[in-house]
Amino acid sequence: MRGGAPGRASLHAEAREIVFDFLEDYDLLGAFWTTVQLAVLSAVGSLIWGTLLAAMRVGPVPLMRGIGTAYVNIVRNIPLTVIILFTSLGLNNTLGVTLGSNEIETTNFRLAVLGLVLYTSAFVCEALRSGINTVPVGQAEAARAIGLSFGQVLSLVVLPQAFRSSVVPLANVLIALIKNTTVAAAIGVAEAALLMKEMIENEAQLLLISAIIALGFVILTLPTGLILGWVGKKVAVKR
Amino acid sequence: MSSVLYDAQGPRAKRRNVVLTVVFLAAVVAVVWWVISTLKDKGQLEWVQWEMFFTSTEPWSTYIWPGLENTLKAAALAMVIALPLGAVLGIARLSDHAWVRIPVSIVVEFFRAIPVLVLMIFGLALFAEYTNVSSDDRPLFAVVTGLVLYNASVLAEIVRSGILALPKGQSEAAMAIGLRKNQLMRLVLLPQAVTAMLPAIVSQLVVVLKDTALGGAVLTFPELLASANTMSGYYGANVIASFTVVAVLYIALNFALTSFASWLERRLRRGKKSTGAVLPANDNQPNAGAGAGPGI
Numbered sequence: 001m002r003g004g005a006p007g008r009a010s011l012h013a014e015a016r017e018i019v020f021d022f023l024e025d026y027d028l029l030g031a032f033w034t035t036v037q038l039a040v041l042s043a044v045g046s047l048i049w050g051t052l053l054a055a056m057r058v059g060p061v062p063l064m065r066g067i068g069t070a071y072v073n074i075v076r077n078i079p080l081t082v083i084i085l086f087t088s089l090g091l092n093n094t095l096g097v098t099l100g101s102n103e104i105e106t107t108n109f110r111l112a113v114l115g116l117v118l119y120t121s122a123f124v125c126e127a128l129r130s131g132i133n134t135v136p137v138g139q140a141e142a143a144r145a146i147g148l149s150f151g152q153v154l155s156l157v158v159l160p161q162a163f164r165s166s167v168v169p170l171a172n173v174l175i176a177l178i179k180n181t182t183v184a185a186a187i188g189v190a191e192a193a194l195l196m197k198e199m200i201e202n203e204a205q206l207l208l209i210s211a212i213i214a215l216g217f218v219i220l221t222l223p224t225g226l227i228l229g230w231v232g233k234k235v236a237v238k239r
Numbered sequence: 240m241s242s243v244l245y246d247a248q249g250p251r252a253k254r255r256n257v258v259l260t261v262v263f264l265a266a267v268v269a270v271v272w273w274v275i276s277t278l279k280d281k282g283q284l285e286w287v288q289w290e291m292f293f294t295s296t297e298p299w300s301t302y303i304w305p306g307l308e309n310t311l312k313a314a315a316l317a318m319v320i321a322l323p324l325g326a327v328l329g330i331a332r333l334s335d336h337a338w339v340r341i342p343v344s345i346v347v348e349f350f351r352a353i354p355v356l357v358l359m360i361f362g363l364a365l366f367a368e369y370t371n372v373s374s375d376d377r378p379l380f381a382v383v384t385g386l387v388l389y390n391a392s393v394l395a396e397i398v399r400s401g402i403l404a405l406p407k408g409q410s411e412a413a414m415a416i417g418l419r420k421n422q423l424m425r426l427v428l429l430p431q432a433v434t435a436m437l438p439a440i441v442s443q444l445v446v447v448l449k450d451t452a453l454g455g456a457v458l459t460f461p462e463l464l465a466s467a468n469t470m471s472g473y474y475g476a477n478v479i480a481s482f483t484v485v486a487v488l489y490i491a492l493n494f495a496l497t498s499f500a501s502w503l504e505r506r507l508r509r510g511k512k513s514t515g516a517v518l519p520a521n522d523n524q525p526n527a528g529a530g531a532g533p534g535i
Contacts, residue, residue, distance in 0.1 A: 060245055060252070063260045067267065077445070077493035078486050079452035082464055086482050089468070094478045095281050132243065140243045150245065158243055179354035186456035193356050197457070200364045210361045214353050221352040 018205060022212070031195040032216050038112060038181040038191060039220075043174055045117035050124025057125060058132055068125070075122040080183050084115035088187040105190070112184035116177065123173045131166030132158070134237075164235040171228030175221050192216055278479065288477040292484055298470055306455075306466030307488065313379060313451045313462065317386035318444055324387065325394025330424065332399050343395075350392040356453050359385030363458055378461075382454035386447055393443060397518060401436035402428050404516040431516070438504035438520035445493045445500075452489075463488065 022028060056068035075083075088111055091097040099110040135158050143157040182193035196213040200206055248256065278284050291298050331343040350358070362384035366372045372380055405428060413427040455465030463485055471481035500520035507517045 058242065058244055060248060061256050061259045061263065064263055067263075073494060073497075074490055077449075077490045077497065079449035079464070079489060081449075081452035081456045082482065082486055082489065085456055085464065085468070086478075086486075089471075089478045090482055094283065094476070095277060135243050137243045144246060154244065175352075179352075182354040182356040183453065183456075185356065186453070193354060193360060193457075196357060197360050200360065206361070206364045206368055210357070210364075213357055214349075217354060217357065218349065218352045222348070225352075 015208065018208060019212070022199070022203075022209070026195060026199055027190075028195065028212065028216075031190060031192045032220075034109070034189065034191040035178070035181050035216075036220070038109070038116065038184055038189070039174075039178045041113045042116035042120060042177055042181070045113065046120035046124050046173075046177070049117055050121035051128060053121055053125035054128040054132075057129055072122045072125055075119055076126075078119075080115070080119045080180055081186055083119050084112055084183050085186055087111040087115040108187050108189050109184075112181075112187060112189045116180060116184070120173060120177050120180070123176070124170065127169035127173050128162070128166050130169055131162040131164075134165040134239075135161045136239075161237050164237050167235060168229060168232035171225060171232060174228070175225050178220050178224065179217065283477075283479040288474075288480045291474060292480070298474070302466040302470035302473075303463070303484070303488070306461060306463035309379070309460065309466075310448065310451045310455075310462040313382045313386070313454065313460070314444065314448045316383045317390060317447050317451075320383070321387045321390040321394055321447075322440070324391040326398050328391060328395035329398025329402070330429075332395060333402060335420070347392045347395045350388050351396070353389070355385050355389040355450050356457060358388050359453060359458055361385070362388075378454055378458045381458055382451060382460050382462075385454075386450055389450075390443060390447055393446075394440070397436050397439045397443065398432065401432035401439070401516075401518050404435055404518060405431055406516065434507060435516045436518050437507065438500045439518040441496060441500035441503060442520045445496050448493060448496070449489070 053068050053071060056064040057072070059065065088108060091114075092107060092111055097111075098107050099114065101107045101110060139157055139161065140153055143153045148156065181191060184191055185194035185197065188194065192213055196209060199209045203209060245252075275284070282288075328343055328347055331339050332347060334340045334343075359381050362381035363377060365384070366377045366380050367374070409427055409431065410423055413423045418426065451460075451462050452464040454460030455462040455468075459465070467481045467485040471478045474481070497520070504517055504520045
């Protein structure tokens with residue numbers, strides 16, 4: 001700061017003081033930790049449910065294909081906000097679903113994860129399916145022609161290629177999921193966006209607060225995109 | 240039926256499919272029965288909870304249509320403002336001048352990395368503190384601002400990949416006949432890229448439409464979801480019925496748009512006049528950008 005304009009130096013000191021005050025008065029790290037927890041739990045859940053849906057949609061049983069397609073088309077076209085609000089007002093308030101917790105905070109957190117899983121799994125399913133669709137039919141036909149069994153065709157030829165081309169679409173779904181965790185603010189889960197709203201209502205530092213919250217999300221999403229994009233490019237099958 | 244995963248089925252596989260179908264059907268029926276009986280136990284299937292949607296126009300004219308109107312208004316405004324902004328940003332990202340390309344890339348990647356809800360909350364406080372927009376209009380302004388900032392960045396990426404998807408020969412030929420950079424973009428690349436981008440733009444409209452619901456849930460913007468909430472309060476907490484009606488409306492609207500996008504995509508791929516470069520309608524495609532993916 002020495003040598004700079006004195007007004008600027010004191011401005012910096014002031015801004016630093018404000019940021020430290022925020023860290024004391026508001027649980028910024030805790031809020032972002034909730035965001036991360038929401039994202040990780042929902043990612044695991046939607047990967048499992050989405051894989052099952054994808055298996056249903058690419059399988060040979062027409063009824064499973066039909067139900068899988070219907071699920072994806074219905075869920076993809078409902079706003080996530082409607083789903084999450086429904087888990088709270090519909091499932092919890094009206095039908096009394098508590099997901100095994102007596103505390104309202106824990107219940108809301110679990111309901112938000114449930115909503116995020118139900119929604120995101122539709123996109124995971126489509127990402128996996130798009131990976132399978134990039135494998136040319138000729139690959140499987142050639143594998144069958146040299147006498148590989150069904151299991152061998154899948155495990156040696158089709159799925160290795162499909163997984164490689166699913167990395168980038170799945171990474172996009174993950175990034176969208178991290179950003180979508182903010183929707184949990186609609187049912188009062190204490191994550192970053194809700195904290196931002198609370199801070200803006202109480203403090204007169206709109207730009208600074210927004211910059212801090214925005215930076216938090218940039219730190220969460222950009223490296224995820226860069227790393228997974230790099231991995232995706234590295235493992236991609238060149239055709 | 241045969242696919243990359245399995246061959247056309249013989250008699251044994253067909254028998255196995257029948258068994259799988261029966262087992263799966265039993266599971267589905269069990270789930271549906273459980274849902275219905277739970278709803279019945281809580282009295283959610285009684286006619287009194289549902290009748291107003293069929294016997295009177297009041298819920299429609301008082302709650303649903305005004306809400307839907309606001310939803311559509313916010314989505315349309317956001318898209319109309321975001322489209323030209325996104326086109327400018329997308330073209331600027333392809334500029335030969337680093338001093339244009341780099342700042343624009345940073346702006347685009349920044350706004351794509353931030354949740355749209357954060358942008359909306361920021362917009363609401365911004366209009367409250369620095370402008371004299373009346374407090375009734377502020378939610379609409381905030382929702383549109385958030386949607387524009389985010390979707391202009393996403394559309395910028397769509398425009399950029401639409402231009403990059405064109406065959407290289409197009410710009411080479413244009414340069415060979417002596418067109419300037421500006422002519423090349425205006426006369427050769429953009430007209431073709433716009434057609435290539437159409438399906439992706441229509442799909443983005445679905446994302447915009449869905450994101451307006453955030454304004455209703457968090458910013459007190461009276462759109463479809465918020466009015467459904469008020470409505471269910473008015474009719475004695477018929478949450479299940481109200482949400483079902485609203486969800487059906489959203490599904491119908493978005494499904495129509497999605498189907499239109501994929502119809503466009505198929506049609507453009509078939510068309511003889513295009514160069515064959517078409518950006519796919521769904522948003523699960525690998526994108527060329529460095530960081531955050533498209534919104535879902």
